[in-house]
Amino acid sequence: MDLRLNNKRALVMGGGAGLGRAVALSLAAEGAHIVVAGRTQEKLDDAVAEITAAGGKASALVWDLTELNQIEARAAQAASQLGGPIQILFNNGGGPAPGTAYGQAADAWQSQFQNMVLSIIRLTDAVLPGMLEQGWGRVITNASSGVIIPIPNLAMSNTLRSALVGWSKTLANEVAAKGVTVNMVLPGRVYTDRIAFLDNARAGREGISLEEVEKKSKATIPVGRYGRPDEYGDFVAFLASERASYITGSMHRIDGGATLSV
16 A cells, blocks of 8 residues: 655654654655654664665654753754655653652652643644645654553553643644644553563562563453554554545554453
């Protein structure tokens, strides 16, 4: 299937590793021109090398999304590297440390709101005018299955990512008639360094082995395994494509059936 992404201009946040890197690889494989953005130059350069070795087009942009006063300038720099306005935006930020809902300091909530929610909103606001002017665009925001069924001991993630759900749906309705789709993707246990970190944290918290943690986790997933990053990336590439032009205002689970709701 031709996804009609050839020469589309994409900005992939967190593109140096994990789910962001998987998205960058999948988009590039379909012919999109990618800016991979993130905080670590070495990881970004490695991602660009992998993409270009496979015949794709990519460049790196060091960018700490939590620096709110740099967002507009960095977005403009990304567009310059791409040679035109950004057409596909993959919003993807880091998650907070595990923790309970009760007893968190007020400044921790405020800091994480700025890092996880406000940064995404401001970045999208910076990119949207170019999409609206062209009459075509894709805004895809990574969240978590925890926005549907809260994940124990990930209170901040459950809470703050849920704020993006209401924002994304509202924005989708505002720009749908102008050729821009806005969707969210909700990964379950797609294996990345973040999942490895959470599994190790659980092992330490419960006093069990990492192997036992993985066994317990896989037992909750109907397909019986963790997801692969490329499975996630390929779905995002479809969602970014012309083939998905009638899909907007939606949340899409990529979790092997693990979310226990319809």
